[in-house]
Amino acid sequence: MNNLNDPPRWNIQPGPRERGVGAGDGNQWNYALLVPMLGLAAFRWIWTRESQREIQKGKAQYDTDVCTIKSDMEAQYRETLTESRRAAAALELELEKERQRVKGYKQAIISQSQHLIEERKQLEQEREALEGEKQRLVRSGTAGAVLRHALEQENEWYQRATATLKELEGLLVERQNAYCSLIQPRDQRLEMEKNMLLKVVKDPIGAELNLESDMKDIFKRDKHCADLLNLDKRKNGSLMWVYLKYWQLQVTVQKYKRAEEAILGGKVQNLTK
Template sequence: MNNLSKPTQNWNIPPNRQDGGGDGNKWNFCYFFLPILGGAALHFIQARKSQKEREQVIAAQKMANREKEIELKYNIRENQHRRLLSRSESEKEKLKNKVQSYHQILSAQRQQLDEERRQLQEGINIEEKTQAVSKWESQARSLIKEFQDSLLTRQSSFCSSITSRNQRTELERKMLHQAATNPIAKELGIEADLNNIFKYETHCAGKLNKDKRENGRIMWVYLTYWRFQTKLKILENEADKLGKQDN
């Protein structure tokens, strides 16, 4: 083994050995290429770092573009919901004004009817006509009650997560058929009103609600409107009969 305390070799590198076989030239060659290799290594590290930074910038840009796309889609959907809500509120306001208008007409017709009935007491036999009007009114009330029950069932089905859409659609089809074929329903214009109800009525009281009457809003306005229409038709018929008798 080598005795490290007494080295036999000279570990120091002579600055320039000209008399021995060219060792100085070898070291001069190393001194010449070391800076070049170091510069190349530094350039390689910087290039890798720049590449990584570019990739990070591209990834950040993609993420920003994706966020903008999501925000744009959200704004479009929000605007659609706002327009639908605004249209629904407008329809409800029109219905409210329509009901109020018919209520005023009904009040005026009642006053006129009271006056005409006093005239009929002077020898006009109104029994048969009254019975016909009462029968029509009874049938109209019964029909409206039937539609009310169907609408309660339909809205309950709409608000239920169990009942299938096909069942609700079949019930709506039957209601529209009845409204289109029943003479009283045709007089009251129920078919067009049902289409509006099926299109805009979406109110549900809540998942835990067990009272069907708590569901719906627009349909209740239409039911009230149909009852006013029934009374108005009766008044118009009686007024028309009185006018014929005066002639």
């Protein structure tokens, strides 16, 4: 059995030569610690070098990723910029087309208005000529009585035609107000236009005055609206008012023509005998 009072020499003992006066037991321990410390220093040096290598590798990968992302973003930016410019150019082209179209509409309305004004002047001249003829016939005695009677017979037609035009005026005012309204549905305005066309087609006076084509022209070309703060519906529209005056002149001239045709056809001749 082992003697606990004399354990084996587990600890490092200095050699016999190292023993002597002044020789301490700590020298052997110093040498024993030197090896682990050298190993630790070597491990630290290797670890530091590997860490530096990984850091450099990470930096290089980061720079590569940043460069790639930057290139992708620049390409997307250029593509987006190109698309935006293309879209802006397309919108500018459409805007120019709309400007030309509006300009064409304005020129057409002006031309149509001038044409109607010329026709109205011509009708006024015809009316003045008929009025002068009427006064001459009135002064001629019997012929004047015939003309008065013929005009009285056409007066009922004249009153009905005038009432029809007055009703159409109200309908056109409401239609133009619907066209200029920002809240009234477009389908409601189209329904109003459809009903107005049906009315003038069914009405004999509308057929005599050819109101259907004139109404379609108004619906197509009259786009005039007063300012947004306007509360007077009658300030909307431009071409429709020219047509209304034109129609009234037509009715007046038509009254005298109908009376003249009645006289020439012998329908009122017997009344003078």
